[in-house]
Every structure is written in C-alpha cells, then in structure tokens.
Amino acid sequence: MHRLHPTARRRSKLLATAGALALVAGSLFASTIGASSADAATASSCDVYGSTSTPCVAAYSSTRALFSAYNGPLYQVQRASDGATTNIGLLAAGGYANAPAQDAFCAGTTCTIPKIYDQTANHNDLTVAPAGDAGAANHAANAAALPVTVGGHEAYGIFMPPQVAYRISSTLAKGTARGANPESMYEVASGTNSNNGCCSDFGNVETQEKDTGQGHMDALNLSTLNAPGSSGKGPWVQADLENGVFQGGTATYTPNTGNGSKFVTAELKNNGVNQFALKGGNSQSGSLTTWYQGAEPAGNYSPMQLEGSIVLGAGGDNSNRGTQSFFEGVMTSGYSTDAADNAVQANVVAQNYQGVSTGGGPGSTIVGPGGKCVDVAGDDTGGNTAVVQLWDCSVLAADQHWSGTAYGTGTLGTLGRCLDADGNGTANGTHLELYDCTGGGAQQWILQGDGSIKNPQSGRCLDDPSGNTANGTALQLYDCNGAAPQKFAVAVPIIGPGGKCVDVAGDDLQQNGQQVQLYDCLTIETAQPAALDQQWTINPSDHTLRSLGRCLDADGNATANGTHVELYQCNGVGGQQWIPQANGSILNPSSGRCLDDPSGNTANQTALQLYDCNGNQAQVFAVN
Secondary structure (H helix, E strand, O other), rough: OOOOHHHHHHOOOOOOHHHHHHHHHHHHHHHHHOOOOOHHHOOOHHHHHHOOOOOOEEEEOOOEEEOOOOOOOOOEEEEOOOOOOEEOOOOOOOEEEEEHHHHHHHHOOOOEEEOOOOOOOOOOOEEEEOOEOOEEEOOEEEOOEEEEEEOOOOEEEEEEEEEEOEOOOOOOOOOOOOOOOEEEEEEEEEEOOOOOOOOEEEEOOOOOOOOOOOOOOEEEEEEOOOOOOOOOOOOEEEOOOOOOEEEEOOOOOOOOOOOOOOOOEEEEEEEEOEEEEEEEEEEOOOEEEEEEEOOOOOOOOOOOOOOOEEEEOOOOOOOOOOOOEEEEEEEEEEOHHHHHHHHHHHHHHOOOOOOOOOOOOOOOOOOOHHHHHEEEEEOOOOOOOOOEEEEEEOOOOOOHHHEEEOOOOOOOOEEEEEEEEHHHHOOOOEEEEEOOOOOOOOOOOOOOOOOOOEEEEOOOEEEEEHHHHOOOOOOOOEEEOHHHHHEEEEEEEEEEEEHHHHEEOOOOOOOOOOEEEEEOOOOHHHOOOOOHHHHHHEEOOOOOEEEEOEEEEEEHHOOOOOOOOEEEEEEEEEHHOEEEEEOOEEEEEEOOOOEEEEOOOOOOOOOOOEEEEOOOHHHHEEEE
C-alpha cells in the first residue's frame, strides 16, 4: 500500500460526484419517510430528525453540514508555530468541510482542534475536556491525523487516542435531556480504531467530571470493552449508563455481535423511563441492525437521572483510556422513530465516506529489517490472499497492528484474518499472505530467542528476501539462519503457569512502577479484546521485554531472590535484561536468576519475582 502524505493519499481515491450522491439520498429518503424527492435531495441528518418531531439539540461533524441550511463553522484549528486559530467551515451551505482551508492555514506546521462547533441554534460547542475523578486533563486532537473523503471531497475526521476528549458542562449546554426525559443519538465512527479502555463515549454525562451513580449517563460507546462470553469480535455498539456498559460490557449479551466495518453508524435511544435501544450498521452500505431493544438495566437506571452535559472521547468521570475516530454525531430531544433512523442511515451511506478511517487499531507493530513494519497490501482492506510485505511504519495503519494469539493459539492476526503461508506451502520462497483464520499449520508462528519468527510446520522462518527494505517487499518463508533479514520485533502474550498471561497491574496504564503479575488472558480468543498490557515485545538487540512503551524491570535494579518485577521506563540497566531459555524460563543475566511465579500460584494478580533458576513449572513461560 502507499502510505502517502495525507493530502496526496486523499487525492488518490476514486471520487463520486456530489450530484449523484444527492440523487441517491433523495430516493432513499422518499421511500423511507415519504418526503418529496426535491426536498429530500438536500436533506441531512438533522433535517430528518426535525421532520419527525425529534429535533437535534447538538450536532457535531468535522466533515459536513448536518442541516441542509447550515453554513457556519465545523471546528477550530490552532497552529503550533504561532498559536493562531481559524475556523474551518464549509465549501457551501449544507455541504462539505473546507479542508483546503485547513491545509493552507497549517502548511509548514502542525495544528490541533481546540473546539468543535455545534451546528444547532443551542451552540453547545465542545472544548477540550478538563481533568476529572478518573483521568488527567485532556489534549486537543491532531487536526491532520485522520484524512478521509466524504461526498468526493477532502475532509478530516477527529482522531482521539487515549487522553484526547471534549466536553461542555450542563450549566452551559442547552436543550439536552435532563432527569428521565427521552433522547436519541448517533455517531459515525471507525470500527477499526477502538480498544478496551474505558471509555471513549459520545453523549449525555454528569454536570461535573464525577461519577454520580447509575443512570446519570446516557452515552454511546463503540469499543471492544465487552463481557466474557460475548459473541463476535467487536467492536460492539453499547450504552454507557454510568457504572455499567450495556448490552453487554457489563453482562454477556450474545445477540450483540458488533460492527467491525471501517466506518460504523452507531445509535442509542433511551426513553428515560423503562426502555433503551442500540443499533449499528456499516456507514458505507446497507441498513441498521438492532442490537438490543428492551428494558433498562436492573438497578437505579429506571427512571434515568440525566444531568445534561455532553462528552466526546471520555467517560462521565473523565475516564479517558479509550480511543475512537469520530466523523459526525448528533443528540436529539425525544425518542426517534425507526423510520427516521433508517433515513439517517441512508443519508450517511449516501455521503460515500472513504479513506483512512482507522487511526491504528488493536495490537502492535511487527518491526522488521530497516525499521520497516510488517504490512498488508491494500490500504487496510485486508482481503484473503493480500500480500504481506514491508512498508514504512504508520501510526494510522490498522494493517500494521498485529495481535498475537488473538485469532487462535500461535497465530498472528490483523483486520480479522491471520498471517498465512500461501497455499499451505512449506518450501523456501513461499510467499506470505493474509487469510481467514483456520488455526492450521500454515498459520502457526513461534517467536525465537534470536528475534526470528518460526513456522513449525515448515521448520522455516519469516524472512525478508535478500534483506531488501524497499516498500512493498513481499515477505517469505526461508531456512532459519539467525541473520538480520529474519529479525522481527513483535508484541505477543507471554503465557505463564496455569495458562495465565504476564500482565501489568491496572487497565493499560502507562506508568512507572506498575506491578507485573499473572492475570487471565484477555484476547479475542476468549471473547474479550487483547489487552495492550498483555502484549510484550521481545527485543533481541538489547534483551528487553517491553509493553506499553516501557520495560520489564527488577524493582530497584535489585538481584536478590524475591525481588518483585515491575514496568519501568527503559534505561538499559541490568534489571531490564531478559533472555528466553530453551527450557521455557526467562533469565535475568544481571542477577543470574529467572522470572518466577511464587509457589506456582495461579490466582489473578499474583506478583512475579526473581528467583534462583530451577527449571520448575513456576518458571516456564511460553512466548506465543
């Protein structure tokens, strides 16, 4: 794939005409809610909701107008070079974002998005969210991080990794539901940029950045934050109602199988008294699926006790470890009709969202020769037989994020498929590809202590032909030889005693001193998303084991038996050197001792330690 400059990449797409899209939108609206084709051709989401007595009370988009008559600003950008700001509006009333204006203003520097404008008359504008009980103050989004096309026009989505979020207080917000009043909301987000961090929400939250109890939130959550035993691979459209994510991050709900498309239309409706509903669909084609429609959860959720603030990118108490890519979203007054929901989905599909919608994705990069990343040809499309190759590393490339043991024991997967030897081949020179996960021998991979990745069925290793580091170099199988073209740094789970994973205390917290412990493996294989703090990179060049950008470390650089191990900033000391041994142990040369599970305890949160190497099961760790 071609990882171009954002503007060049957008311009490489095949563009549909806005006129053709308008005609499609018109015919869909006419058939769905009975509007005339002339009126419907220019209708947008909030026009649809307004015509069915559930008017928008807040409407946000960085890509387009959500009212046919809107001609104001969409968002504000701020230059890093001089701190100057400007508003990014529309090319025409009711149309698409004036992305060229952003490109010109930000040329030669970087820009952030300090404000997102509400397109309704309520002016519920969102600014960067402050600190709260569950998270530090947030940062503004990188304005150029998420280039797309919409309606054939260049635009930018809002890329929100952890600690990027926006908010307006209910003391300022107008028109939003309070108490048990009904409301509906939808957003267009990315199904390939999500994680299991709590909580990248959009919707109605508390007055202050505090958890004030069940039923005080009514917000959309599109994430892989889901309960064990749930079906599908996610992410799932869910409702964050405070102290619970339904249906079903808090409890298993197998009918909700999730939406993994590049662009997802996610919807939540709540009558405030005894019922809520969840819907989802592919924003590029098709209709909505109802994932849940029924009673409010048991507890103090009936009636709801809404406070009326609005958040985008965090939870009500500013829990801000989630991630999402946001393109548009609205909140309404009242419980919308199914006909209106269908018409809004038709309008969204007619916009022809295209391009990089991923913002990365779950898993970690596999870095090979020349510092190039293991990549899949085809710009995050990832179909069967897509060539696996080397390419410049890109933080926004979902197909450069691989999860070990995420799709079956011993596999490496991305975009819902597995790294596979073409045609089940075993010979030298067999090309590698992406293919539906079967768990067969062609999809089994074992990391070696020297940094190579071995396919046991063939007895051969992942190989970069002749050490070529040009973009597009197709990878292959070849006799394992320990040479530089076979050295790859990849993050995978380390499985310890009792089948438990080596884990970092806390929920993917990037903090020094966090305890390293055993915990249930949280992977797609167990119907949960792969936890980032259970993904470890073996770096044979410096003998470190890394997770969340930090190193496995002997507390205080100590060497005695019983020394606890922790996660700490990588600094090259002896307490951060680890060498996997042939018997499954992991040696710390500085101390001469091994990573150890005290007394073979397999309870969750068992703290790991250094101990004399003895070859017992308590010191056997499988790097999968």
